Amino acid sequence: MNRPILIAGLAAVTLSLGACASKPKQLPPEPGTTTTTQTTPPPSQPTGPVPGSQADFVASVISDTVNFDTDRYNIDASDQGILQSQASWLARYPAKRITIEGHCDERGTRDYNIALGERRANAAKNYLVSLGVDPSRITVVSYGKERPLALGSDEESWAKNRRAVTVTVS
Amino acid sequence: MKIRDLLLFGTLLTAPAMLDAQQTTVPSSSASQAAPEDEGLTGSVTDESEWQDLGIAIPSFPTNASVPTAAEGGNTEALGRNVARVVYNDLRNNGLFKPVGPDQLPEVAFPQVTAPTFDAWRGRSAEMLVQGFVKANDDGRLTVGCYLYDVALGSELARQGYVVKPEEWRRAAHKCADMVYSRLSGESPFFDSKIAYIAETGPKDRRRKQLAIMDSDGANHRFITNGQATALTPRYSPDYSKIVYLSYLNGAPRIYVYNIGTGQQTLVTSSTNPTFAPRWSPDGKWILYSMAIAGNTDIYRVPATGGQSTRLTDSPGIDVGGSYSPDGSKIVFESDRSGSQQLYVMDADGSNQKRISFFGGRAATPEWSPRGDQIAFTHIGGNFRIAVTDPYGKGMRFLTDSWQDEAPTWSPNGRIVQFFRTERGSGKTGIWQVDLTGRNERKLNTPVDGSDPAWGPVLP
Numbered sequence: 001m002n003r004p005i006l007i008a009g010l011a012a013v014t015l016s017l018g019a020c021a022s023k024p025k026q027l028p029p030e031p032g033t034t035t036t037t038q039t040t041p042p043p044s045q046p047t048g049p050v051p052g053s054q055a056d057f058v059a060s061v062i063s064d065t066v067n068f069d070t071d072r073y074n075i076d077a078s079d080q081g082i083l084q085s086q087a088s089w090l091a092r093y094p095a096k097r098i099t100i101e102g103h104c105d106e107r108g109t110r111d112y113n114i115a116l117g118e119r120r121a122n123a124a125k126n127y128l129v130s131l132g133v134d135p136s137r138i139t140v141v142s143y144g145k146e147r148p149l150a151l152g153s154d155e156e157s158w159a160k161n162r163r164a165v166t167v168t169v170s
Numbered sequence: 171m172k173i174r175d176l177l178l179f180g181t182l183l184t185a186p187a188m189l190d191a192q193q194t195t196v197p198s199s200s201a202s203q204a205a206p207e208d209e210g211l212t213g214s215v216t217d218e219s220e221w222q223d224l225g226i227a228i229p230s231f232p233t234n235a236s237v238p239t240a241a242e243g244g245n246t247e248a249l250g251r252n253v254a255r256v257v258y259n260d261l262r263n264n265g266l267f268k269p270v271g272p273d274q275l276p277e278v279a280f281p282q283v284t285a286p287t288f289d290a291w292r293g294r295s296a297e298m299l300v301q302g303f304v305k306a307n308d309d310g311r312l313t314v315g316c317y318l319y320d321v322a323l324g325s326e327l328a329r330q331g332y333v334v335k336p337e338e339w340r341r342a343a344h345k346c347a348d349m350v351y352s353r354l355s356g357e358s359p360f361f362d363s364k365i366a367y368i369a370e371t372g373p374k375d376r377r378r379k380q381l382a383i384m385d386s387d388g389a390n391h392r393f394i395t396n397g398q399a400t401a402l403t404p405r406y407s408p409d410y411s412k413i414v415y416l417s418y419l420n421g422a423p424r425i426y427v428y429n430i431g432t433g434q435q436t437l438v439t440s441s442t443n444p445t446f447a448p449r450w451s452p453d454g455k456w457i458l459y460s461m462a463i464a465g466n467t468d469i470y471r472v473p474a475t476g477g478q479s480t481r482l483t484d485s486p487g488i489d490v491g492g493s494y495s496p497d498g499s500k501i502v503f504e505s506d507r508s509g510s511q512q513l514y515v516m517d518a519d520g521s522n523q524k525r526i527s528f529f530g531g532r533a534a535t536p537e538w539s540p541r542g543d544q545i546a547f548t549h550i551g552g553n554f555r556i557a558v559t560d561p562y563g564k565g566m567r568f569l570t571d572s573w574q575d576e577a578p579t580w581s582p583n584g585r586i587v588q589f590f591r592t593e594r595g596s597g598k599t600g601i602w603q604v605d606l607t608g609r610n611e612r613k614l615n616t617p618v619d620g621s622d623p624a625w626g627p628v629l630p
Contacts (some may be wrong), residue, residue: 071510073465090196109534109548109576110402110513110622111447111460114423115467115488118444119287122465141422142444142462146400151374153594166431 043065052093054168061085063167066124068162073119075127079167083124086166087131097169100124102142103149110144117142124164139169175218193345196315196331199284201324225319228258231314232280237306240336243269246312249339250304253314256343257300259359259387264586265610270296274389281316288324296321300350311335316346318353328353339630340389348628358583361386362629365588366404366413367601369393369474370619374597379621381428386581386625388615394428403447403577405456406626407474414438414448416458426476439472439479439485449493450474451498451518458482458492469503469520480623482520493538493545494518495561502526502536502545502561513547515561526563533557533575540627541584544606548576548589556589556604569608577621582628588614590621597626 007149049055051065057078058064064086102121104113119160121140129135179276243249251272258271275294283301293301299319307313310335316330319519330349332342341362348359369382381401382393389569394413395401402423404415413428425445427439438457439445447460457474467584472479483489496502502515505525511534513527527533538545538561544583546569549557554574559566571591574592581603588603591613601620604611614620 017345065368071506091465106592107574109511109550109554111490112488112506112534114444114446115460115462115490118462118467119465119488126465140465144423146377146379146402148597151597153597 005125014081052096056164057086057089057096057168060089064167065163065165067159068120068164070107070158070162071116073116073123074100075123080126080127083127084131085131090128090133090137095136097139099139099141099167099169100148101148101165101167102140103161103165104145105161106145106148107158108145108151114142117144117164120162124166188199192333194331194333194528196313196317196329197284197305199286199317199319199326199329201286201319201326202287214251215307224267224298225296226267226269226298226300226350227291228254228259228261228269228271228300228442229275229278229534230254231302231304231379232278232283233304233309234280235306239306239312241312241339246304246306249312250302253304253339253343253346254300256275256340256389257302257316257347257350260344260347263387263612265605265612266351266352266355269300270294271579283315283540286319288319298327298350298354300348303629307333308355312339312342312552314339314342314346316342316349319352328391336392340385340387348455350536357585358630359582360583360585363582364406364410364629365601366415366624366626366628367590367616367620368401369397369598369616369624370621371397377597382568382620383413383430384614384616391617394430403622403624405448405450405624407450408627412474414450416446420426425457425518427457435474438476439470441479450494451494452496453498458494460490460492462627470502472519480520482516483523489514491535493536495538496540500538500561502538504534504536504547511550513545513559513563527559527566528563529559529566537578537580539580539584540582544584546578546580546587548578551613556587558587558606567608569604569606570602570611575602577623579623579625581625588623588625590623592621 032163049059062085066082100121102117104116116131125138125140147162185271231253233246233250236245236247238245241249243252245303251408253274258269261267261269283303299321302316305313313333315331320327328349332345335344344362347361352359366383369380370377371376376398379400384391399419400475401419402416404413416423417426421444423444425448426435427538428435432530443457443461443463445461449458456471456472460469467490469481469489469492470479485507487505489505492503494503504511505514511532512525513533513536514523514525516523531549534548536545536547544558546558549555553578555568556570556575556578557568573594575589578587578589585607586603590599591602592599599619599621
């Protein structure tokens with residue numbers, strides 16, 4: 001169930017951005033609405049995401065998100081794997097551009113978090129560039145603590161919110 | 171007119187000619203005049219406990235003739251009661267006094283405004299008495315008189331008169347409260363001032379954030395932006411003509427200068443890099459802002475009218491925020507160049523950068539007091555608390571103790587700090603204020619949640 005939830009979450013992010021990312025052709029099932037019809041084998045014609053679409057990106061990469069420790073913005077080994085998978089996808093679709101959103105948890109002051117989100121988004125960008133992605137294809141934006149993903153006020157939620165999210169742009 | 175009156179009203183001549191709330195001369199009272207140097211009535215209010223029991227009676231302000239007015243109440247008699255209520259609420263809400271308002275007191279006849287019945291007030295154990303009147307002028311404007319009496323001495327301590335347009339009647343009441351506060355505390359006035367802030371609605375992950383303004387007591391509330399683009403961190407220009415703030419209009423964080431008169435707004439710089447954390451210089455000629463280039467944030471200064479920006483910091487860390495000393499010669503700002511957010515002071519041209527915070531934990535969002543003697547900031551050490559220190563980093567003390575208090579802004583007289591408090595879990599926010607003793611804390615009434623308050627100066 002992880003993948004559909006992730007896609008649903010992403011669709012929300014894309015909509016809220018107002019960006020013109022192409023929508024997945026087929027919406028993933030709502031979480032928790034598993035029915036017996038889904039056990040039938042898929043039809044023979046391809047029904048996967050449109051190649052090069054945001055849905056295809058999310059389905060192809062390890063994750064669209066890298067996470068950070070409190071006040072940190074370094075790209076660790078697991079982040080590197082995630083960004084390498086993103087760079088591979090971007091190599092397949094050289095016309096695609098991306099926006100990297102930098103985010104922070106709520107336990108920081110507003111102005112500092114905007115600056116820290118910039119650092120995080122740029123750290124992810126710089127790593128992608130080091131893997132050969134043309135920097136002109138990458139836009140960064142910091143949302144500071146303004147757009148949390150997890151809504152709790154606890155360590156688990158804060159860890160999820162300290163993130164850089166890659167979103168494809170048509 | 172007595173000499174004291176000339177002295178009192180002489181200060182008016184230094185004010186700009188285009189006064190909205192024009193002060194005027196009002197009839198003198200029959201009560202004897204107390205000399206200004208009377209002991210016990212001026213002086214510092216460092217120890218507020220002495221003042222807590224100071225009973226101030228504020229009866230309704232009578233009118234010479236009740237006539238219709240566009241001001242609240244519909245006629246000058248009802249307006250007089252509303253004016254007294256505003257004075258009462260101003261004085262009640264700062265924790266220094268125990269006033270009694272017009273709804274708990276008998277009416278005062280118009281002639282008694284200048285000839286108080288001191289014996290009756292002594293019987294009510296009022297130590298101070300604020301009386302006043304409301305008159306409609308032929309040109310549609312209003313004259314409001316305000317008198318402060320010492321009941322025990324049976325003497326007049328101060329008096330002022332104001333000529334206002336009907337829609338600005340509250341300013342006359344704030345000016346009256348300011349006169350009483352200043353005369354009794356020895357501090358500078360602050361009630362006749364405004365606050366810009368961010369009005370918040372909606373769930374935690376989709377907060378709608380609108381730029382809004384209101385008077386210091388929450389009245390005359392007005393939304394400036396519609397909330398389609400996230401607005402953050404406003405600051406009033408010193409002359410209240412503009413508000414500088416951050417908006418995600420067009421998707422990226424940029425600083426805009428909003429002109430309140432025209433409704434027009436302009437970008438503070440033409441750079442396409444993200445700009446944030448805007449602040450005015452005390453003379454309104456400069457805007458400080460922070461800009462991130464390739465992830466590195468530094469502080470810049472640009473003329474408020476536009477033009478070339480000057481970079482003031484160049485550390486590889488995050489240098490952000492910044493607040494001028496009242497004389498404009500220094501700037502206190504926040505930097506994590508040492509590994510965590512700390513306070514630094516530099517000269518206004520960016521030279522002589524020195525860390526001043528060495529009290530453990532992190533220190534963020536410094537704001538220099540309009541009096542110059544203190545810097546308020548957010549102390550982060552587990553919880554977020556509002557604290558103050560002197561400009562050398564000495565004498566640090568906490569003013570609040572909650573889960574997350576953030577972003578202090580000073581009252582115009584440097585006696586009260588406003589900030590916003592975030593509720594753990596829900597993320598709901600509210601604007602609060604606390605006096606310098608830390609003892610008198612209260613939440614402001616705003617129509618919806620509020621954050622990022624910015625208190626402007628006293629109106630002329």
